[in-house]
Amino acid sequence: MKYCKKCLLPIDYLNIExxxxxxxxxxxxxxxxEYLGVEQLKLDIQEALKKNKSEKYDCVVGFSGxxxxxxxxxxxxxxxxxxxxxxxxDDLFIPDVMLENIRTTTETLGVELRAIKHDNLKKCFPHHLNAWIKRPVPESLMFLNVGERIGYETLVEQEAVKEGVHLIFGGRTPIQSGAQYKxxxxxxxxKGGRLSWIMGYAKxxxxxxxxxxxxxxLKTQYKEFMVKSWKKxxxxxHDLTIIHPYYKYIKWVEKDIENVLFNELHWAIPKGAKNSGRFGCEVDTLRQYLFYQILGYNDTNVDLSGLIRNGQQTRAVAIDKLEQTVNIPEEYIxxxxxxxxxxxxxFLEKFHKKYPLRQFVKDQIE
Ligand SMILES: [Zn+2]
Incomplete structure (x- = not known):
C-alpha cells in the first residue's frame, strides 16, 4: 500500500488527489x-455567563471520557x-477503564458528574450488525453506531436548559474533522449536502x-438524521452558546494534553494499549476495525496525519503509533x-471471506 509522501493517508484514501x-x-x-488565545476566550464567554440563572454551575461540558x-x-x-x-x-458500550477515568477525573477536579444512560444503541446494534454482514460494504458501516448520536448530540443541551445554564463547551478538534470519509x-x-446523503442512504x-x-x-435512524436540526x-x-475552544482559541497540543492526563488526572489506558489515542465506545472500536480491514485506513490515519501537518509529530514517530493502534486484537473484536x-x-468468518485479514506492518510504508 502506498501513502502520501508527507502524511499517513494512503493514496486510495476517499477523494484524495x-x-x-x-x-x-x-x-x-x-x-x-492563528489561535485567538485564552484571554479572548474569557472575553467571549462573558455575555453567556451573565445570562445564567444557575447558582451552582457556570457552564456545562460535554464529557465523553x-x-x-x-x-x-x-x-x-x-x-x-x-x-x-x-x-x-453512557451508551452502555463504554469500556471499564474509561468509566474509571471518568470517575477519577471528575473527583480530582471536584466537578459534578451527570452520567445519563440510554439504550438506543444497545437496542439497535444487534439488528444493524446482523443486517450489515449480509452485504458487508464500507458505505453502510455508519449504520452500526445508530443510537449513539442521539445521546451525545442532545443530552448536554437538555441538561443545560434544565439547569438554567447558557454556556456549553464541547471538545471537537480540527484534527478530527478530517475524518469525514466515514x-x-x-x-x-x-460535495453535496443533505440530498446526497439521503440518496446515498436510500441506495x-x-x-x-x-x-x-x-x-x-428505522425510527432511530430517522431521529439521528433529524438530530442536528432539532439541536439547532x-x-x-434557549439562547445557548456552544464553544469548542480547540477550534479558534487554544491549540490542541498532544504533549500538553498527555501531560495533564497522566500526571494530573492519573489516567489509565487499557491493557495492551501503548498511547492515549482513540479508545472509547466499543461499537466505535469495532467500526474502526472494520474500516481498517476493508479500506486499509481509519481515524488513526487521519488523526496522525493531522499531527504531522501540524508539526507535532514526525512521520517516523507517527508510523510507530499507527502500528500500535490499528492492529486491534481480534479477541477484543x-x-x-x-x-x-x-x-x-x-460473523468474522463471513467478513474475512470477503476481506482477508489485514495487518499493518511498518515496512509497508515507503
Ligand atoms: Zn498528505
Missing part, C-alpha cells in the same frame, strides 16, 4: 491557524476557573433492505460482537 511529488491535497492546502473532553474539563476548571457540570452520555463514503456526490437500503427492516431501528432549534430557542448477542466466529 496526489500531485506529481506524491503529496496529497490535504498536505498541500494545510495552513497554520476521551482525551479531548477530559483535557477540556481540566482546562475549564484550572484555566478558566469556572464551575462546570460534566454531562456524560459519512462521505455513503454519500452520492461527496444502501435498496441494496440491503434488511438494514431498515426493524421499526425501532433548541440552541436558538470478538468480545464486542458477542456482547451484542451476535455469533462473533460466524
Amino acid at each position: 496526489i500531485n506529481e511529488d506524491g503529496v496529497c491535497q490535504h498536505c498541500q492546502q494545510y495552513k497554520d491557524v 476521551g482525551r479531548d473532553s477530559t483535557y477540556l474539563l481540566w482546562f475549564v476548571v484550572k484555566v478558566l476557573h469556572l464551575r462546570p457540570l460534566a454531562v456524560f452520555s 459519512t462521505d463514503i455513503m454519500k452520492i456526490g461527496h 444502501q437500503v435498496l441494496l440491503n433492505p434488511s438494514l431498515a427492516m426493524n421499526i425501532f431501528c 432549534k433548541l440552541v436558538k430557542k 470478538k468480545y464486542i460482537i458477542n456482547k451484542a448477542g451476535v455469533d462473533a466466529d460466524k
Whole structure:
C-alpha cells in the first residue's frame, strides 16, 4: 500500500488527489491557524455567563471520557476557573477503564458528574450488525453506531436548559474533522449536502433492505438524521452558546494534553494499549476495525496525519503509533460482537471471506 509522501493517508484514501511529488491535497492546502488565545476566550464567554440563572454551575461540558473532553474539563476548571457540570452520555458500550477515568477525573477536579444512560444503541446494534454482514460494504458501516448520536448530540443541551445554564463547551478538534470519509463514503456526490446523503442512504437500503427492516431501528435512524436540526432549534430557542475552544482559541497540543492526563488526572489506558489515542465506545472500536480491514485506513490515519501537518509529530514517530493502534486484537473484536448477542466466529468468518485479514506492518510504508 502506498501513502502520501508527507502524511499517513494512503493514496486510495476517499477523494484524495496526489500531485506529481506524491503529496496529497490535504498536505498541500494545510495552513497554520492563528489561535485567538485564552484571554479572548474569557472575553467571549462573558455575555453567556451573565445570562445564567444557575447558582451552582457556570457552564456545562460535554464529557465523553476521551482525551479531548477530559483535557477540556481540566482546562475549564484550572484555566478558566469556572464551575462546570460534566454531562456524560453512557451508551452502555463504554469500556471499564474509561468509566474509571471518568470517575477519577471528575473527583480530582471536584466537578459534578451527570452520567445519563440510554439504550438506543444497545437496542439497535444487534439488528444493524446482523443486517450489515449480509452485504458487508464500507458505505453502510455508519449504520452500526445508530443510537449513539442521539445521546451525545442532545443530552448536554437538555441538561443545560434544565439547569438554567447558557454556556456549553464541547471538545471537537480540527484534527478530527478530517475524518469525514466515514459519512462521505455513503454519500452520492461527496460535495453535496443533505440530498446526497439521503440518496446515498436510500441506495444502501435498496441494496440491503434488511438494514431498515426493524421499526425501532428505522425510527432511530430517522431521529439521528433529524438530530442536528432539532439541536439547532433548541440552541436558538434557549439562547445557548456552544464553544469548542480547540477550534479558534487554544491549540490542541498532544504533549500538553498527555501531560495533564497522566500526571494530573492519573489516567489509565487499557491493557495492551501503548498511547492515549482513540479508545472509547466499543461499537466505535469495532467500526474502526472494520474500516481498517476493508479500506486499509481509519481515524488513526487521519488523526496522525493531522499531527504531522501540524508539526507535532514526525512521520517516523507517527508510523510507530499507527502500528500500535490499528492492529486491534481480534479477541477484543470478538468480545464486542458477542456482547451484542451476535455469533462473533460466524460473523468474522463471513467478513474475512470477503476481506482477508489485514495487518499493518511498518515496512509497508515507503
Ligand atoms: Zn498528505
